Amino acid sequence: MQKTSQSLISAVLNGLRYPMKIKGQVDKPMTLQTRMAYYKVPGVSIAVVNQGKVVWAKGYGVTDVETHQPVDENTLFQACSISKVTAAVGLMLLVQQGKVDLETEVNFYLKRWRVPKKNPCENELLTLRQLLSHSGGVTVSGVEAYGEDEKLPTIFEFLNGDKPVSKNDAVEMVIKPGEFHYSGGGTTIIEILIEDITGLSFKDYIQKAVFDPLGMTRSFFVCPLPKEETNFATSHTVDGKPIPGKYHCYPSFSAAGLWTTPSDLAKLGLNIQKSLQSDKTGLLNQSLAKEMITPQVDAEISLIGLGFFIRNDQKTFGHNGSNPGTRCSANFTTVGEKGIVIMTNADKGSDLEIELRFSVYDTYDWPLPLWLERTIMRVDPAVLKSYEGEYWTLINEDTPREKEVKTCTVTATNDHLIFKWVQHKDTESEWTLFQLLPEMAVYPESPTLFFNRDGMTITFESMNKFKAFGANHFKK
Numbered sequence: 088m089q090k091t092s093q094s095l096i097s098a099v100l101n102g103l104r105y106p107m108k109i110k111g112q113v114d115k116p117m118t119l120q121t122r123m124a125y126y127k128v129p130g131v132s133i134a135v136v137n138q139g140k141v142v143w144a145k146g147y148g149v150t151d152v153e154t155h156q157p158v159d160e161n162t163l164f165q166a167c168s169i170s171k172v173t174a175a176v177g178l179m180l181l182v183q184q185g186k187v188d189l190e191t192e193v194n195f196y197l198k199r200w201r202v203p204k205k206n207p208c209e210n211e212l213l214t215l216r217q218l219l220s221h222s223g224g225v226t227v228s229g230v231e232a233y234g235e236d237e238k239l240p241t242i243f244e245f246l247n248g249d250k251p252v253s254k255n256d257a258v259e260m261v262i263k264p265g266e267f268h269y270s271g272g273g274t275t276i277i278e279i280l281i282e283d284i285t286g287l288s289f290k291d292y293i294q295k296a297v298f299d300p301l302g303m304t305r306s307f308f309v310c311p312l313p314k315e316e317t318n319f320a321t322s323h324t325v326d327g328k329p330i331p332g333k334y335h336c337y338p339s340f341s342a343a344g345l346w347t348t349p350s351d352l353a354k355l356g357l358n359i360q361k362s363l364q365s366d367k368t369g370l371l372n373q374s375l376a377k378e379m380i381t382p383q384v385d386a387e388i389s390l391i392g393l394g395f396f397i398r399n400d401q402k403t404f405g406h407n408g409s410n411p412g413t414r415c416s417a418n419f420t421t422v423g424e425k426g427i428v429i430m431t432n433a434d435k436g437s438d439l440e441i442e443l444r445f446s447v448y449d450t451y452d453w454p455l456p457l458w459l460e461r462t463i464m465r466v467d468p469a470v471l472k473s474y475e476g477e478y479w480t481l482i483n484e485d486t487p488r489e490k491e492v493k494t495c496t497v498t499a500t501n502d503h504l505i506f507k508w509v510q511h512k513d514t515e516s517e518w519t520l521f522q523l524l525p526e527m528a529v530y531p532e533s534p535t536l537f538f539n540r541d542g543m544t545i546t547f548e549s550m551n552k553f554k555a556f557g558a559n560h561f562k563k
Contacts, residue, residue, distance in 0.1 A: 095450055096143055099135075102446040105540035109530070110462045122442055123148055126435035127327030130158040130320055133443065134349035136357050136419065136426030137451055144350040150432065151321035151329055161305055163312070163319040163346045164430035165334060167408025169417055170308075170345035171274045175219055175394025176355065177293050178277055179375050182215075186284055189216040189393075193276060198283040200246060202276060203259045215280075217264050218273040219393040220383035224262030227255050227272030230342045232411050235332030239310075245338035246275060253338070267386040271342035278341035289340055300370060301358055303351040308344050310336035319346065320432035322412025327433060330412045343410055349417075349428035356405070356419040356426045363421070380404045380421055387557035397421075402454050409437065416440050425453055441541050461538050463502070466531040471499035473550040478560040494560045503530045504537060506545075 103117040123131060130148035134141055146158030181187045187196060193213045194201045202213055208224060217223035231254035233239050240252040248257030258272035278289045285292050290308035298306045312319055312334075321333040337343040362369025362376035369376060382390035382397055390397040395404040398418075405418035414436030419426035427447045429440045448455055478494045495508045506527040529537040529545055537545040547553045551562040 092143060096145070098450045099133075099443070099446050100147075102449055103442040104445055104449070106441055106445050106459055106542045107538060107540045108460045109540075110460050116446075117442065119147060119443060122439055126433070126439045127323070127325070128431050128433040128436050128439050129323055129327060130162070130432045131436070131439065131443070132158055132160065132162055132164060132320075132349050132430045134160070134353040134426075134428045135447060135451065136353050136360075136424060139357065139361075139424040141350055141353045141357070144348075144353070150319065151333070152323065152327060153329060154321075156318075158320065158432075159318070160350055161318055161348060163305060163307075163316065163348060164415060164432065165320070165322070165343075165408075165410050165413045166345035166347045166352065166430075167343055167410040167413055167415055168271070169347075169352065169406045169408040169415060170341055170343055171271075172355070172394055172406050172417070173293050173297055173306075173345060174274055174277050174281070174289075174341035175379065176359075176370070177281055177296055178215065178219065179371055179379060179393065180296050181281065181284060183372060183375055187215060187280075189219075190214050193218065193280065196280050196284060197276075200243060200279060203257065205259050205261045208260045208263060211260065211264055213260055213264065215277070216383065216393065218270075218277055220391050221267055221269045221273060221386070222264055222384045222391075223270070223273055224260050224264045224266075224268060225258060225270040225273040225276070226261055227258050227275075228269050230271040230275070230337050230339045231255050232335035232337060232343075234330075234335060235311075239336050240338045242275065242279060242338055246272070246279070265384075267384045267391060269386075271339060274342045275339040278339060297355070297370070298351075301351075301354045303347070303354055306345065306347040306351045308340040309346065310344060312346065320413070320430070322410065323433040324412060325434040334413075335411055337410075343408075349430050352417045352428045353426055356417055356428070357424060359404075360419055360424045360426070399455050407437070414440060416444065418444065420454060422454070425451060438541070459542055461530070461532055463530045464532055464534075465502070466534050468499065468501060470534050471502075471504060471531070474504060474547060474553075475499050476551075476562045478553070479563050480558055480560045503528055505529075 100119045103122050129152045130150055132146045134144035144160040146160055146162055148158050150156045150158050213223050238252055244253050246258045281292055282289055322330045358369045359376055362371045366372045379393045380395055381392050384391050397404050403418050403420055408415040415430040417428045427444055474497055477496050480492055480494045493509045495506050498505045527539050529539045531537050535547045545553055545555045553560050
């Protein structure tokens with residue numbers, strides 16, 4: 088008997104689970120309501136794509152813990168780094184029109200600003216393909232946030248790292264291209280390149296080329312929001328409290344500045360899926376759509392194509408987003424037309440998002456393993472005790488801007504370790520932890536290999552060194 092739409096929704100809302108299953112242990116399904124309360128996430132909005140259409144979109148909770156305005160499917164959320172996807176699609180449309188080429192030197196197209204190339208990259212070629220795949224060796228991983236009382240730098244003040252108005256250092260090419268180094272600065276280069284090529288502002292071009300054709304009527308590059316716009320999600324801290332001013336602004340629209348809804352992002356992902364099937368049904372032709380989800384670089388925890396991260400043995404493509412007080416994700420299947428977009432308004436929303444996403448995977452029979460399964464090994468408590476301490480990380484080991492930042496504090500229990508991650512605001516690291524992460528319990532699979540219930544792996548190379556987030560962390 089085929090399930091009704093309402094029964095499917097109920098199954099999603101009552102079937103949250105950890106991505107990682109522990110062998111021999113039976114976990115009870117969790118409800119969205121209880122997990123929102125656990126993670127102190129006031130509001131969630133979700134859109135589900137199945138069989139080539141958005142089958143349902145709903146909001147849960149409130150936009151703001153002080154106003155108690157309910158979230159609905161039209162509530163605007165900050166898309167954070169998912170903003171980069173719109174820049175990628177917009178640029179690929181210019182490729183399709185023959186106005187730019189993926190292999191040409193980027194500075195050839197730029198009219199108002201040129202990418203500085205520092206030693207050892209003075210003679211290296213920087214291409215749009217490299218910028219789209221974060222493999223051009225360009226600095227500035229994350230774009231810093233600006234509060235209501237702070238002056239927002241212009242895009243060129245941001246690119247130049249002009250102090251004191253810019254919190255970020257200058258955007259430069261300082262690492263030889265070819266390896267993955269996540270770069271919001273690189274996406275910002277794409278933003279001004281689009282403006283130089285089209286003669287339009289970035290926001291007007293994306294509106295005309297992407298939002299309008301796809302009917303994305305609740306998608307805007309704007310900050311601050313117009314006063315008449317009241318249906319938006321306030322950003323909340325790790326403790327579930329509203330941030331001052333309700334949200335932040337960003338000098339780069341393309342890197343972090345999109346306001347949108349899950350329904351609108353679902354339309355974008357669905358259109359890419361249609362392009363993958365035919366030249367005639369999506370904005371992009373089939374060849375360019377396939378190129379966007381063709382792996383270019385190994386990004387440690389996944390592969391990356393042109394604007395999209397490619398996961399799950401290349402069965403899904405998408406992008407995550409993380410601004411202070413906001414977490415979101417968009418994931419779509421590479422074959423068939425399934426998808427899920429989740430947007431939340433709190434720092435711990437990423438943990439909730441993972442559990443909710445796996446509930447959708449189970450309910451709608453995504454082409455993924457239903458469970459990732461690990462076995463907990465009994466490890467000598469003295470070994471666990473030896474890992475205790477404060478860990479620091481050397482950022483940008485291969486650039487002149489080396490600096491140490493405190494990563495986390497590790498403590499031992501009788502049978503596992505507790506990681507307490509520490510907030511820092513470094514903007515040059517591809518693994519930057521922008522906000523405080525919740526305490527994380529990690530379980531031993533061997534005396535040196537550990538995992539958490541979200542599927543993260545931590546490897547101890549010695550009692551003084553472990554690897555996680557693609558970086559080495561050292562005990563001082």
